[in-house]
Amino acid sequence: MSAELAGLVLDLVAKAAPDAEAEVTVVRGELALTRFAGSAIHQNVAEDIGKVRLRLHTEGRTASSATTLTSLDALEALVERTIGAARLRPEDAGWGGLTPPSPLSGEGNYDPATAAADPGARAAVVRAFVDAAGGLETAGYCRTSETITVYANSAGQSVTARATAAITDGIARTCSSDGVARSAAVRLGDLDGAALGEHAAARARLAADPVPLAPGRYPVVLEASAVADLVGFSAWYGFNARAVAEGRSFVELGHEQFDPAITLHDDPLRPDALGVPVDAEGAPKRPLPLVLGGISTSLTHDRRTARQAGAESTGHAVPGGERFGALAGHLCLRPGPEGPDLLAGLDRGLLVSDLWYTRVLDPRTLVVTGLTRNGVWWVEDGRIVRPVRNLRFTQSYLDALAPGSVQAVGARAESIPGTYGEGRTSTPGVRLASWNFTGGAAD
Amino acid sequence: MPEFDLASAAVQAALDAGAHYADARLTVRRYESMSAHNGDIEDLTQDESAGIGVRALIGSSWGFYAVPDPGTAAARHAGERAARIAQASTLVPGAPIQLAPVDVRQDSWANGCEIDPLSVPLSEKGDLLAGVTATMREHGADIALASYDAWDTRKWFVSSEGHRIAQHVRECGAGMNATAVGDGETQRRSYPGIRGHFGTAGWELVRSLDMPGNAARIAEEARALLSAPQCPPIETDLILGGEQMALQIHESVGHATELDRILGWEAAFAGTSWLDLAQLGSLKFGSELMTITADPTLPGALGSFGYDDEGTPAQPVDIVRDGIWVGALAGRDSAALAGLPYGGSMRADGFNRMPMVRMTNVGLLPGQHSLDDIIAATDDGIYMDTNRSWSIDDRRLDFQFGCEIGWEIKNGNRGRMLRNPTYTGVSPVFWGSLDMLGNDLVYWGTPNCGKGQPMQIGHTAHPAVPARFRGVRVGVTG
Structure with missing residues (x-):
């Protein structure tokens, strides 16, 4: 039905503006999320998703519109509105053209059972999380989603992709501490609510009764959730081709800007990747190396930035990307070799679970301020000595990962859901030579 | 119909x-x-x-x-x-x-x-x-x-x-x-x-x-x-422009007084609050100059409505009066649980999201001084304006905010431009140091307040004026 809808919109455009280049995206599916707090489900929501997006380029001008309405009248109005808007715009010299016919590598990672998951299935995961916390107060969510995307354009590209995702993210709480556990997967069946609840509770107990620590520079082991923040900011602010073109990015391709232990890919085709394997411009997503052995290697492009740079789209267009560029959504930091635990090499320093409310002070230097959250511990001779209170940091992520700064990369990657529930990052923890803690959070 | x-x-x-x-x-x-x-x-x-x-x-x-x-x-x-x-x-x-x-x-x-x-x-x-x-x-x-x-x-x-x-x-x-x-x-x-x-x-x-x-x-x-001197890392008197005050109110007062956060309903993501309901009516949130209301009836302000999204009519609510915490933003469910008389702050981001506690127009009652008065009354300080970065802990207590621009204040005069100005503080200590309030009131609209799961983007406003705070740590850098 979505394919017919997309074809109908293209036909309507062809009748109204025969010379227009047009692309239509129809997204359908369901998003459901079961939230719990105080160890009880308190908000349980779901939505039937249906949206049609049209972008067209006519007489040298570009406009886009979207609607949730799918009657013929509504679709005719969508076409008329979009053509009218385009004709009133100034010329768009940067138009990147439409994606030519190009097949996808596959339809996407999809699990029918997850697509059909009912609120009872999500409640069961929550029940297991709560029970495994051993009486500690718990809070968090279990989410499932099904997305079916049809993309078609007047240049002949026509693809259908589908994906499912399941995420559980929760905390367990003592009177003085929180512990967190989170995971993202294609299949709800791969999420073990009990194991996550047990882990969160164990971490909360280990973090109980924290003591203050003087601000300063300390070596750190960042667990996977914290590393996901470094990796994401590096990609979105740095390896975004638009940011590079505007001079806002630190990236210099071919330069050793990271420690040799850092190899970072965007890989949307892994069997555990979340999301559909087609970008917002209908381009097939494909793996892209961003950093190889510490050397900055590639940028993420959509068709607009690719045309300006004389390059090809890398399949990273996102809705609304005209304003902020092309973004990587399937980041994978390559694990290090098997070896001693990351903590084993930490003589005196801090183990950090999670980072919170991180904000970029300057994109060129990638200086970020934020706080630790969900557990911080003082470590001596590779062993946790005591929990410490949350700390504020002001740290250049680029400096933290610079050549000579990464002492070790963990051997096992975890699947960390995106902060806002979209996408995920595959990353291990890392041990860094220095992290600049600039204040103690007031507990 | x-x-x-x-x-x-x-x-x-x-x-x-x-x-x-x-x-x-x-x-x-x-x-x-x-x-x-x-x-x-x-x-x-x-x-x-x-x-x-x-x-x-x-x-x-x-x-x-x-x-x-x-x-x-x-x-x-x-x-x-x-x-x-x-x-x-x-x-x-x-x-x-x-x-x-x-x-x-x-x-x-x-x-x-x-x-x-x-x-x-x-x-x-x-x-x-x-x-x-x-x-x-x-x-x-x-x-x-x-x-x-x-x-x-x-x-x-x-x-x-x-x-x-x-x-x-x-x-x-x-x-x-x-x-x-x-x-x-x-x-x-x-x-x-x-x-x-x-x-x-x-x-x-x-x-x-x-x-x-x-x-x-x-x-x-x-x-x-680009060529201005860096904001020095010192403790000094801080004058904030009205736009930055709107951010200060939003992050450190508005979110902290959302009742769903206080009750722990947002504990896993947005966080909780340092405020304890047992202290409602007695807790000193700031100096006596600090009076903050949540008023969805203000004409033209971005957080205004006739009724919230569970049908409660708009009406003003005192949040902080003369420095004392006296009220919260609530919905009908959280208000009933906390024993408060009124909800009225529930809104949803579109048809496909469930209403949740959101700020309305949360802002300061203005003072008597012009910005020039405040600068003239300051011997040694820094004036900062226009938000550039914001970060605050999950209890809405410890914050570090950055502004786009700063100026030295020496002997009551605005001096050199300063780049990368930042300041940091702990909410009740910071608000307790408020000692001068401006009179240039603007209902600053904030169209991008993120909260909830799935994420919702809320529209709020913050009536704000320039203000002076004493003895603030500024100039934190990486």
Whole structure:
């Protein structure tokens, strides 16, 4: 039905503006999320998703519109509105053209059972999380989603992709501490609510009764959730081709800007990747190396930035990307070799679970301020000595990962859901030579 | 009206499926946004959405289901699904939810709007944005951006208690910024604020901003910042401009006084609050100059409405009075649990999201002084304005905020420009150091307040004035 809808919109455009280049995206599916707090489900929501997006380029001008309405009248109005808007715009010299016919590598990672998951299935995961916390107060969510995307354009590209995702993210709480556990997967069946609840509770107990620590520079082991923040900011602010073109990015391709232990890919085709394997411009997503052995290697492009740079789209267009560029959504930091635990090499320093409310002070230097959250511990001779209170940091992520700064990369990657529930990052923890803690959070 | 009939069908279906309370919002929204980059229009988006969201209450949990493009059958289906979802929550039950009483109304409301933003010709809007970005480029900006956003939202609300409320809310706003790229860093200046200025108003608001008259200035300031001295790492008296005060209120007072956070309902993501309900009415939040209200009745402010999204009529609520914490932002469920008399702060980001506690217009009562008075009364300090970065802990207590621009204040005079100004503090200590309040009141609109899971973007406003704080740590760098 979505394919017919997309074809109908293209036909309507062809009748109204025969010379227009047009692309239509129809997204359908369901998003459901079961939230719990105080160890009880308190908000349980779901939505039937249906949206049609049209972008067209006519007489040298570009406009886009979207609607949730799918009657013929509504679709005719969508076409008329979009053509009218385009004709009133100034010329768009940067138009990147439409994606030519190009097949996808596959339809996407999809699990029918997850697509059909009912609120009872999500409640069961929550029940297991709560029970495994051993009486500690718990809070968090279990989410499932099904997305079916049809993309078609007047240049002949026509693809259908589908994906499912399941995420559980929760905390367990003592009177003085929180512990967190989170995971993202294609299949709800791969999420073990009990194991996550047990882990969160164990971490909360280990973090109980924290003591203050003087601000300063300390070596750190960042667990996977914290590393996901470094990796994401590096990609979105740095390896975004638009940011590079505007001079806002630190990236210099071919330069050793990271420690040799850092190899970072965007890989949307892994069997555990979340999301559909087609970008917002209908381009097939494909793996892209961003950093190889510490050397900055590639940028993420959509068709607009690719045309300006004389390059090809890398399949990273996102809705609304005209304003902020092309973004990587399937980041994978390559694990290090098997070896001693990351903590084993930490003589005196801090183990950090999670980072919170991180904000970029300057994109060129990638200086970020934020706080630790969900557990911080003082470590001596590779062993946790005591929990410490949350700390504020002001740290250049680029400096933290610079050549000579990464002492070790963990051997096992975890699947960390995106902060806002979209996408995920595959990353291990890392041990860094220095992290600049600039204040103690007031507990 | 057919909209009320659809919403009523959804509510009845939820009741038939076992809900002991249900409500439904049918929402039709049109959204338009345009952006310009270095003299060219780079994006124009015109979206419309229509759908119905149904909330059903069974025991200790809300169930919510939303469908786009509804007919009667789809509306009934949404009501049934909402009740079934709530029923499934009984596998992990809590204490039963009660709802604070509210007057049941059948009414309609619309905000004032002189010039419909969606009827203004695109050519006029495009000329404005392209023109100011071209001007910024001519005056030293490497990257010049400008944009506007406009929303036209019609809502029909029906509850099982008998509410039938129609509302028509028109909102718009615009802004621009200039970025200068230097050797290893960037500097940015924005106008009127970090992402503009917004209100429940028509295009007359955008025209009143005088963006063309400020484009050259901010570009020149961005360029000048590249060679300005760094804000020193010291403890000093801090004067904040009104726009940064709006951010300060939003992050450290508004979110901290949301009752769902205080009750732990947002503990896993947005966080909790350092405030303890047992201290309501006695806790010293700040100095005696600090009086903050949440008032959704302010004409033209972005957080204004006639009724919130569970049918509670808008009315002002004291949050902090003479420095003492006295009130909270709440919904009917959280207010009943906490024993507060009033909800009235529940809003949803579109038909497909469940209403949650959101700030309305949370702001300061103004003082007596002009900004010049405050500067003249300051021997040694720093004046900062226009937010650039913001970070605060999950209890809304420890913060570090950065501004785009600062100036030294020496012997009552504004001196050198300073780059990368930041300041940090602990909320009650910081607010306790407030000793001068300005009188230049602006209802700063914030159109991007993120909260909830799935994420919702809320529209709030913050009446704010310039203010002075004593002995603040500034100049934290990486």
